[in-house]
Amino acid sequence: MIPMSLAEIATAAEGRLSETADPEAVVTGGIEHDSRKVGPGGLFLALPGEKVDGHDFAPKAEAQGAVATIATRPIDSPAVYVDEGLRALAGIARETARRSEATVVGVTGSNGKTSTKDLIGHLCASLGPTVATEGNFNNELGHPYTVCRLAPDTRYLVLELAARGIGHITELCEIAPPHIGAVLNVGISHLDGFGSIETTAEAKSELPRFLAPEGTAVLNADDPRVAAMAERTRAQVLTFGVQNPADIAAADVEAGDGRHRFTLRTPDGDAPVRLRLWGGHHVHNALAAAAVAWRLGASPDHIAEQLSEAGRKSERRMDVFTLPDGTTVIDDSYNANPASMGAAIRALGQLPTAGRRIAVLGLMADLEELSDECHRRAGEQAAEAGVDELIAIGDGTEPIVEGAAGNDHEHSIDGANGVVATHVPDQTAAIELLRTRLRSGDSVLVKGSRHRTWDVADHLRAKEDNDQ
Template identity: 80%
Template sequence: MIPMSLAQVAAAAGGELSATADPEAVVTGGVEYDSRKAGPGGLFLAIPGARADGHDFAAKAHAQGALATIATRPIDTPAIYVDDAVAALTRLARHVAAASKATIIGVTGSNGKTSTKDLIGQLCARLGPTVATEGNFNNELGHPYTVCRVEPDTEFLVLELAARGVGHITELCEIAPPSIGAVLNVGISHLDGFGDIETTARAKSELPRFLAADGAAVLNADDHRVAAMAAHTKAEVLTFGVEAPADFAATEVDPRDGRHAFTLRTPGGAAEVRLGLWGGHHVHNALAAAAVLWRLGADAESIAAGLSEATRKSERRMDVFTRDDGTTVIDDSYNANPASMGAAVRALGQLPTEGRRIAVLGLMADLEALEASCHRRLGEQAREAGVDEVIAVGEGTEPIVEGATGGNTHHSPDGADGVTATHVPDQAAAIALLRTRLRPGDAVLVKGSRYRTWDVADHLRAKEETDQ
């Protein structure tokens, strides 16, 4: 964090120092809400939880060197007392962002946010000290936590902006106002919060609407809802795309073995890119990152080099590895929505393999009235991608089988185009089925919303040999 005295922290966070806290002590470390990570010169954020109360670990954090705990009830160690810990962290983050010299970059979209943020973070780090959201820690706690990691020499702050309703992105932007904002796409996701795709689009448009006239809005020309946001921003508009005319385009796209190659075309010239990331959806992610980096002053050659050298940074996202029995696994199990599920089964279809292609697919959550139709369409996409076998896991995934088999009953071992599709009640049953079905040379995709296929992925990882 930017060095501040405890008195300054208390003022910024809207709290009061305890009698045991030294107001002149300077905070030189970060703010941590996990006591195991609390260290010398830092702060500990005590959050009451369902299973544990952070206040019970304040003494441990202090023993490890934390100067004070941001607390909401009396404790025996130095403290900054506040009414609400997360609200206090938010106020502190707003202060840090205002004091920082870093260029702030925001990334949002229905899917691809984390991968694109990781790409931008890696490319920015080639230009100067960079802080980026860890994983998809993009909510009301993760966002200010990330902002507070900024240090005096930080040049770039890359933030993933998530929303489950209208107004959420604006709230995050107000904490750390971005000067560059990228909107990747608008899709069917979190309908429990948004209600419909048009409301989703309105929520995502909050990022370009927030940008100042001297900023830049990076918009997907291939998504008509995103492209329309150009009319609602004061900032310079930079477009990216593969199909529609765009400022940053990919031509001569070659899927190769699933790690795509293409010619990157920018307003300043062209260069060749050979991605190390799996899946065709990363082409759009790379173009968005290219637009951001070009706006920061990088040229086409350096951008292409950075994209070609970029690696996967976040867990359970297109993590491709080979087990010691010769089975190739695509662990994309972190989360799922219709767009990312479709991209994942297409990636499985493109993966070179001597055996069969098997997709283990869990529920896509928060689809409300569209749940059955979206899962049925997923089954159809798996069949169209050339998947040989589909295992649908858990309640609500039965329509995947219907789509994969062309409407045949799930009791039929083979459906349309020779696809085998089976519905199982839970992950334990999926693991048991895989034990009987997997053969050396097969390729397996594991994907579902959040934890719904994590046990399957972890079972397959237990015999992991090498990352690809």
């Protein structure tokens, strides 16, 4: 954290110090909302929870070296009293960003935010000290928490910007104004919050619209809704793409074993890239990251070398591993929407396998009236990709079976497309079915929204032999 006195912290948080808090005491160790992570010189953010109240752990935080606790009710430890904890955290983060000289990179999109953020973070770290969002900690808590991790020598701050409605991205941008903003795509996701894909596009456009004239908007030339944002930003525009002309492009794309190869083309020359990440969707993610790095002054050779070295950092995202019997598992179970589901299914289809390809698919949440259509399309994509067997888990996934089998039956079908498609009520039933179906040499994809397929993935991971 950039050092600040408690008096300065109180001003930034719009709070007041308790009588036992020393205004001149300096906070150097960062802000934590988990008392177990608080260290000497840090701050503890006491948040009320459903089961426990953070205020009860203030004495523990003080014993571990916390300078003070940010609190909303009286406690027996040095405190900064505020009206609302998250608003106070945002204020401290805003002041931290104001004092920092780091270049701020913001990333948003309907799909691929976390993977692309990880790639950008990897590239930036090769250029200088970097702070990046951990996992997908991208909300009203995770975003300011990440900003507060800035140190005096940090050169790059890479932030994943998520939204479930209009105005959310703007609010995050106001905490740490981005110098570079990358928009990856606009797709069907979180329709319970956005209502339509047009509203989704409007929300994502808040990032390029926020940028200053001296900033850079990194836009996907292959997504018409993203490309159109060039007309709505004051910033310089840098495009990336595969199908359409772009400033940063991929040529000669080859699928290989599912880890794609391509020639990176930039205004400064070309360089070969061989990704370690699984799935064709990572080509666009890599290009977005390359565009950011090129804007920061990296050479094509350096960018290509770093992209070729980058591995998976976040859990349950295209994590490919092998079981002792030779079965290959693709754990992409963190979350799912129509675009990411299609990308994962295509990756399963491209994966070399000695046995069968099996897809275990859970519900894609928040699709509202488009749910049946999108799930049916996922089943069709499984058939098109050459999937041999499909297991759909839980209520709402029956259309996956219908789409895979090419007819309107709902339960167990040996379809005309050659897909054995089965609907099961829950993950326990899916695990039992896999026990009888999986054979040595098979490849299995596990994909669904949030927790809906995690038990299946964890069951398979328990058998894991080695990561690829």
